[in-house]
Amino acid sequence: MHETYRECYQSLVEKLEEKARLAGVMSIMHWDQEVTMPKGAWESRAKQMAALAGVIHEKSTAPEMGEWITKLMSSSKDVFSEFEWRNITEARRAYDMETKVPKSLVQELAELTSRAHEIWVNAREKNRFKDFAPSLKRLVKLRRQWAHCVDPHKSPYDVNIDESERGATVARLDPIFEKLKSDLIPLIKAIKESLYQPNTSFLKGDFAIDRQRKLAKRISRDMGFSFEHGRMDVSVHPFCGGGHPTDVRITTRYRTDNFVESLFGAIHEAGHGLYEQGRMQTGRDLPVSEPLTMGIHESQSLFWERMIAQSRSFCSHYLGLFAKTFPESMKVVSPEKFYEAVNVSHPSFIRVEADEVTYPMHVILRYEIEKGLFDDSIPVDRLPEIWNDKIEQYLGIRPPTDTLGVLQDVHWSGGSFGYFPSYTLGAIYACQFYNALKKEIPDAEDQVAQGHFLNIKDWLNRNIHSKGRLYETDELVLRVTGGPLDPELFVDYLKEKYRAIYRLN
């Protein structure tokens, strides 16, 4: 009997590897499209991507795959190692996702999102929410149907959340976000009203792009990002892609008037890149080795961007290099002033430009609206008003246009709901991981001040990256930090840091 289970597992492994390799090809094609493809190739490329997506779908939904999975899951779990068992359960999850939704609904969603994206781009440009509203209504309706197919026993919004952040639910997120609101809204207000506001004038200047590129590569390399197994390029929207842990491609964009923004963007993506490069050494074409959730992925980018790069010790270590690279702007700045300037916090309309204190409010606002859209307590037509009211309530500012408000994000036009919470879960995890690191490496801050990141990178590799999907999120967090998901720690970190910067009592 074992003999047959093993053969069956081996067959499954081969199919999963084939699928992962084709997905790797897809991912390189995606990178190529954003970074190197000639503009005039978009139409032929769309057809090539569709052909490849079709093949991957065929492979993912092959009936024998379903039969093997069912057979394997009927076996006793102790026939398999933890590693093997997780491959089987991950295969089950992916197979269900791919097969439970009827093809007609998949196609309807694909067509609608493709059209809705166009409509959203125009609506945003013309500041006309009304143009986008009908698409949004339809998208919510279809994503509710989609959720019902995936799991009819759960609430549709929970199923949507679960897609990017498995295990997260409204029941778990509500108290976390209420906690953040009750602590951060007063903090944001106090920061805004503080008489002391850091000087940021020296962050503006004229920064040559080739120097910025050198800086971004140098610091990514210092962090441990391998250019033997990766690249750094330019794209309109920065992302971390690539086809394999040995081929990780991060992108950034450069502005000539502000080098800090693109540098921290590059560090953020390099953080994602380290997660990919640090995946377990065996089974790299199997699901068990894949990054766990969007939230954990984001925790890695935010760990490096916020906990490391926006720290005093990092600023003090690299200020010399910055001053050498851009003497005109940076020569006269002190480490403390630089640290304050890169940590400045102020309410703004646009999520992607928000700082770490105000960012959670952007996420919570979207979460509350999505929840309302899915339980019908918020009608689409009232969205602009509700959006603006909430922003005013949370940040004390009111968007003058929908372009700067409800129309700013690409997510909904792509039919993506329930994705936003991951950003803030990532920030909370990052903070918890950093605390755990400091317990194990008490002089971590000194090491950063020396520009030594190897121990920190190794710690992340060992405790998080190489664990892949061996554990569910809660178990991983418990193993790494000794406790559960804890917004308290995150709030305390923010309060302490920003009270000091803004001289609040």
Add this chain to the structure above:
Amino acid sequence: MHETYRECYQSLVEKLEEKARLAGVMSIMHWDQEVTMPKGAWESRAKQMAALAGVIHEKSTAPEMGEWITKLMSSSKDVFSEFEWRNITEARRAYDMETKVPKSLVQELAELTSRAHEIWVNAREKNRFKDFAPSLKRLVKLRRQWAHCVDPHKSPYDVNIDESERGATVARLDPIFEKLKSDLIPLIKAIKESLYQPNTSFLKGDFAIDRQRKLAKRISRDMGFSFEHGRMDVSVHPFCGGGHPTDVRITTRYRTDNFVESLFGAIHEAGHGLYEQGRMQTGRDLPVSEPLTMGIHESQSLFWERMIAQSRSFCSHYLGLFAKTFPESMKVVSPEKFYEAVNVSHPSFIRVEADEVTYPMHVILRYEIEKGLFDDSIPVDRLPEIWNDKIEQYLGIRPPTDTLGVLQDVHWSGGSFGYFPSYTLGAIYACQFYNALKKEIPDAEDQVAQGHFLNIKDWLNRNIHSKGRLYETDELVLRVTGGPLDPELFVDYLKEKYRAIYRLN
């Protein structure tokens, strides 16, 4: 009945398009591997390419594809347009090639060539032909078996030739190559012994790579190569790739001590690129639109490199730009001196570095050896000696090592035999096409002298590129030039040009 044929044709078209799109993906992955892939990704990439190749093979050999083709070919030809009929016959040819060879032989060849490549690289490096000889023997044997599977009624070498140059056979090539030998061997000798030898000293210098890159892009653009639908990058071995006529990617390599070589290399690849970009507007994912043969493809690159770029008018038009770009080396050179220098001819050991007079002898030598390997008149072990004897007989020089002789080309280690003749057929076609062009556009040379290439490019687009595979090679050549393949014209062109340059009475 027609109704069913049409439906059947439509099904075939969809499968052919899917196959072409996946092949386009493969081609972008190949480009990526040569140009952008991080070095450390080679192992994962090999697996991704194998997975994709497997999918393409599955699609290409699907039994329903064979059934449709058989059904369609049993119909009356006049049910279909010429365009449609050619899609069907091309599909037949490809399907046969893919299915007639048993999988075991395909795998044996794949394994052997993969190992043989390694062995060849080492043998070449160490100048040890003996190390490579056993692989070569085995490769000839397997490619003979392969040929027998593809067409048991033809001689095995003819089947190998036909793969890259359909319609070409030993019976047709022998007299052409004898003609070239009888005329070119004396010409090469006379050039070598001429008292007048052009001065080439000014071609050596120190040429900044960014300037070379600008020059190569500028001239490709002048030729009509579209950067909206293409790119130009750097790779170790220059090639023309990309995934579609709207996504054509040429590469070149730069040396700082000689800009002419890389420039002419870029023009050569841009000539290939124009063929790809100029493919017919409809059915671009169907076989009828594909470039016809290797020889015709090569005719397009050589047309631009030799007939256009190595002409007096081209040299005179661009010399000003060259002098402006590289004043130190080029300022004092006259157009006539520059023309002579870029057309200098002298026997050399390495094929890829050969000029247009000596190049055919390198090809003929290989052709004669391959013929002998396949009909058993030449034993592998005697190859170095035979190679060196022939080079001495044809070019008057004798390779001091096998690295500079029989071990120089990659082709055989990849199991590729019968490919070399295409290079020289391409040169002959290029010459014939250029003659035809001059009849239709009598002031073509003046246009080149003005830097106006649009009419020439359009003529090639109209007469060759957009014809795809609508006609067999002989018919295409007849339509374009009014006559058959004609080595006489090529020989006359070489004689006239080089007698003038070398002052041979």
